[in-house]
Structures are given as structure tokens and as C-alpha cells.
Amino acid sequence: MDMPLVNRRILNSRPAILDALAAVLSEGVLITNTVELKAYECDGLSAYRCPPMAVTLPRTTAEVAAILKVCHSMGVPVVPRGAGTSLAGGALPTADCVILGVSRLTRVIEINTADRFIHVETGRTNLSVTGAVESEGFFYAPDPSSQIACAIAGNIAMNSGGAHCLKYGVTTNNLLGVRMVLMDGTELTLGGPFNDSGGLDLMGVICGSEGQLAVVTEAWLRILPKPEGARPVLIGFDSNEVAGACVGDIIKAGVLPVAIEFMDRPAIVACEAFAKAGYPDCAALLIIEVEGSLAEIDDQLARIRDLAGRHAPVAYRESTSEADSARIWLGRKSAFGAMGQMGDYMCLDGTIPVSSLPLVLRRIGEMSDEFGLRVANVFHAGDGNMHPLILFDANKPGDLERCEAFGAAILTLCVEVGGCLTGEHGVGVEKRDLMSVQYNPADLEAQMSVKDVFDPSWLLNPAKVFPLSASAGRRAG
């Protein structure tokens, strides 16, 4: 993976840039010493590292604007950062950049259950948003696996999803408004505690823009009443194809579970060894969760039981208690930790039409043999969001490159069957150069022209999202 050459002019001006920042910031906002900078050299995609020139951790939106104004006037790239949990390198620094971290912006500004929204600063973690409204019987729906750590700012930047999107949608479907700052320091508010935009839906393009357009400091988020109840069921099958077909049947039949999670044998074995959740020994298993009133849960499960029965399941276990539910989810939720114990892995998140599940799973299995690397599949089947985990050995020369080539082949397959490169993790640096697989030059040009409008000097979050070759002319300017 290439990064653009470091701009010597900026590095040479480092003392002047740091002075200019220090002059407008309160005590402790600016971090410049080498040891502390090291903590910001990577995000969740730790294969790539580069310490930034400086880090800023502002306490207010006004300070965010001040930092951006200084960097804008001095031509310094800025990398916005939430909690640094991106799996796509969305917050990877360049050596000539200033990191703008929102981790100190954690206030809850307003909770309004009558109008069903919460207004927060974006450094707050995803889970703590639900924490703030739980006692009132509400929750914030998007639930990425990293929800205990990830920040709302990053959720908005990546348009994060989670296991329950099938019913509740992703971040963009739960975002009402943002307060944000443009690269030139202009502060503005889009939307608010009401529905839709009165003009162009600028917030719609801000969400998921991976820090390319603006730095979001506050958000109005939709909160929802907690469901009456939920119950998962675990169903085992003797092949991936059959499990995939069962998913299609359930959706077609009009049952709408809140989550349909899929694990193949390598994932089941790894999770079982790690978490001992009591999963059956089978080729593929589905964890399906339904929600609602007791009557609704019973109705939905009866339908699922009937539909699954037509696919000769080798195991079927409905939860009978809270503890049982927790056990059913335990293995799935510890999947990434379990895989981590087995060695290095790369996690993809291409999305495919649900109807292509059996085909894509079969092809991934064949490619696994071709590339000589093992792969485990654990993913959100209801919405077609795959998570193939490719296992490799970082200490073995050539293994990372082979893994990356395998990953690219899988993502290309996802696009070929009508899907996309990334369903919830974002493009970042990781999938940047694959963008041209999914988009032709005109499509990319249209997206880049939006960046031209918001960030004409192309200083925000450099070298992400767009293939370096496509953005070269603009970045040089």
C-alpha cells in the first residue's frame, strides 16, 4: 500500500506550525512529543503505521475551528480521529499531518424522549449514548462490534452498521443533524431534531464521508424505545449453501428478524475453542434473533422453525432464558478475539445480494485453496454483509501480500455479483485502490467533485477513499 510522498515544505515549517497552533489553543490541547505521538501512529488497521507531525485534542467546537483555520492557512493536512478503531485505516496519519482527535468532546447536550432524540458531542462512545438513555427505556440502534470503544464521530464518518441493521438501519438512518467545521474553519449546522432536509441533503453526504468533507463535533441522534423482548435461536446445517438458502427463505417469507448471523465451520471451531459457548459441530450455523411482544416472538419463531425444518437442520436451539440468550451470542461476539488467538488475520466486509450467498461462499472456499490461506466466515447474513477473515502469518515473508491479493480477489467477486467493497467498515486506505473495481472514472469524478466543494485544497484526511492515481491532480494543487 502506497502513501503519498511526505511534503518537505510542511515538515520544514513544523516549528512555525506548532507555534501557530499553540497560540490559539488552551493548555494541553497540542501534543508534540515523540513518545505521545506514537500512540496515534495507527488505528484498528495496525498493519500500517506512521506517527503524525502533531496531535490536537480540542475541548470545544471553537477550538476545532481554530485548529482547522491554522492548518488551512498554512496548507497542513489534517487527519480527523474518533476513537481510532477503524478497521480500514480511516484515521491513519501521514508524517506531515496534524491529527484532530475528538476524544475530549464527550458531553451529552440534551436528551429529549418526547421527541425521541439525543444531542451529543461526537467524542462520546457509541455504547455510552445508549447508556445515557437506557434508564428512560430508550436505546441508540447502530451497534458496531467495537461499540464499547468507538466514537460517534467515527460512526458518522464511516456510516457504521452492526448486527441489528436489518431492522434498524445503519448510522445514516439514525442521524438527524450534525454540527461540523469545514477545513477553512467555517462552523455550520445541518439538520437538527426534526426530519429531512429543507434543501439539498448535505448531511446525507457528510455521513460516510470518512472525514473527507468536514469534522463533525456534535450530532442529533434518533433514539428508539427498547423492544418488549428479544429471543435468539441457533440453527446448524450441514453445508454453507443450505444455510444460505435458508436465510433467503426466511426473508422471502415475510419474517423480519433483527439479526441473522452466519458462521461457517472454521469460525465455529475457533469460537467454540475460545468461548466454549456450546455450539454444535456442524458446517454452518445461523444465529437468528427476533424481537417484539411475546406473541410476536412466538409467531416469528414458529415460522422460522417451520422454514428451517425444510432445510434438514442438524441442530436447532431456541433460547429459553436470558442466560441462554447470552450463551448463544457469546461465541459470535467473541469471534474476532477467537480468530486473533489463531494468528494474524485480515477482516473484509464486502456486501453481496443475499441471493448470491451460496455462490460466493463456495468461491471463497475455492480461492482459499488457490491462495493457500485459510479463511473463516462470520457475518451479517440478513443484509449480505460478509466478513471473511483471512488467516496469515505476518512473520512469514510474502504472507501479508498473498493475503492482500486474496482479499482483493474476494472483494472483486463481491462487486461482480452485484455487491460492494465495504458494507460498514469504510474504504480508508485499505480498499482505496480497489475503488475503481466498483466505480468507473465518471463515478469517482462525481464523488471527488463533492470533496472539491467542501475541501477545495484537499487537506482533510489525505490519501484515503479515492485511488491515489485518481486524486493525484487534485492533491498536487
Place this chain on the structure above:
Amino acid sequence: MIRSATGPLALRGGGTRGPRVDGEILDLSGLSGISLYEPGALTVVAGAGTPLSEIEQTLAAQGQRLPFEPPDIQALLGRQGASTIGGVAAANASGPRRVQARAARDSLIGLKCVDGRGVAIKSGGRVMKNVTGLDLVKLMSGAHGTLGVLTEVAFKLLPQPETSAGLCLHGLTNTQAVSAMSAALGSPYEISGAAHLPAEKQTYVRIEGFARSVAYRLDRLKSLLAMHAAEITVADQPVERWKAIRDVAPLAGQGGDLWRLSVQPSTAPTLLAGMPDDAKVLLDWGGGLIWALIPEGCNLRARLGPISGHATLMRSASSLPVFSPEPAPIAALSAALRAKFDPKAIFNRGIMG
């Protein structure tokens, strides 16, 4: 046609919902037909000119539907035509179920369009989780064609519920009605509609789903709302009733300027109090959507002052802007985006910005 155009073009789907603009009509009804429908993947892809009725019938045959309940406001606007799926996307047109299933733009998962230079662009696709690149789908949805001509749209779908039922609360003031609707929408009973008709002093709340569950929830909801209203009945003819609310039928066929306000629900009663005495209104989305018929020429925006929301002038003989004026930095961004996507300034000029 776009590449050679020098003068303004008026994009036309069915001509049933968008603001009327000057210019040579670019009729999109030829871009018709469903190109892909996968019930098992809950997705449909169709030409932008496909009649909405054709889409709805095709989905209904498989027990599915568009989640956001697009309204048919022809009678309200005094128009006649066949609404198209592209028009629904371009207007981000959502009905009562928006409180539960969100807006048209939330179900719109992909599109193809042609920009003002005649260049074909695609964004999104046909899968419901897609964060690959900038989300131009959202930008185009609700842009009323001012950034590009939609040629194909992809929507995510939901199953049709087994049953639809609801309650009617009688005799509530606007304030009482909004607070009752908030209580309902804040309950776990999955309310799929909450509307208030001030003239009749009737407040409607809808629940959809499996029959047994709906019956149980209706009962629970009635208990929950007992403290808000002395008289609560089970609504008769819920399907017809909600169609009338969706299409704003109580305000159809009458004179005056037609306003549509999207607001913070709890502010609705104060806003209603600030309207002219002879205003005719309907509240949807638990108070978050106000439809108002006001005597011609009254500038409702000036009269109400700053609101937590925005006001669109849907039908008027006056020269007031259709959309709420935006703060300078937002207007500047929007204008710059239009200049990028429609550099000759030919698409649906004069309605936005």
C-alpha cells in the same frame, strides 16, 4: 438532449408532486420498467420513469412493499398524472410510516443519473449495507432533480404486515394530541403512524404486524393512552383512514397556499397557535409534520419566525421561495455543488437555492 441543451429543462416524471418549473419538458416516462426484483433479497431496481402503481402492484403480489408509504398528493396539489418511482426518489416523498420505517431516502440504496454535462453517474448499488465512497444517493434524493436526472433507482423493501389496526383518541387539543402521540411513539409497541386532525379533534395511532401481536399491543396501547384521552375507540376502516391521512385528503380541493412544515414534534402546538385563525391543518409524524392551508400570500415563514425545522411552500400563487432560505455557508455549499453537477444551470432552475 442534456449535452446539447442550452436553455432550462423541466424534468418530469408523472408531474404529480414536484414544484412546477419553467423550461423545455424532459419527460422521463420512457425510462420505465422493473429491471430486477429479488423478493429474497428485499430489493427492487427500476427505471426512474416506472409508474409507482406498477411497482406497488408487483411488490404486493409477493407480499412486500416500499417501507416509507409514499403519498399520492395529486388531489391535494390539484394535479393529474401517474406518479413515478423516480419522482418519489427525487422528492424524498415519505408518508405516515416515516415515524417507523424512516424516509424514502433511507430505503433508496442506489441510483443512476445523468449530470448537467450529460455524463452518466452511478452511486450506491443494490445491497442494503454499502459505505463504499461518498453517498451521492442521499445527496440526489430530495434534490428535486437539480443535481442530475435520475434514470434508475434501487430500493430496499419490507414484507407487508399481516394486519393493520389502530386507535382513535377523541376530543384532544393540539397540545394534548402531540403529547399523546409522543407517548405512543415512545412505547415499545412499534407504532407505524401517529396523526392528528385538529378540525375533527381526532388523533389516530396505527399498529401493524402479526395479528396476535397487534391485538395484544392495541390493548396495551389503550391502557397507556388512557391518561391522555377520556374517549378512545378502535379506529374503523384503518386502511382507508390512513390512506386519507397519507394523501392529506382532508385538505384537498380547497383554495389557499399549501405549506408543509417538518418540525421538532413538541414545538408543533406553538407553531399551530401562531398560524392565521382560518388555517386548515393536519398533523402527521406525531406532530413532526404539519400540513397547513393558509390564506394566499401570507408569508408563514416570516409570521412564525425561526423554527426548529423547515417549511416548504408546496402550492402557491405567490413568489415566495419554495424551500426555506438557508444560512449563508450552507447556501454557498449547495450552490457550489449545483455548479459542479449542473454547470450550465439547466435542471429545474429556480426551485432550490
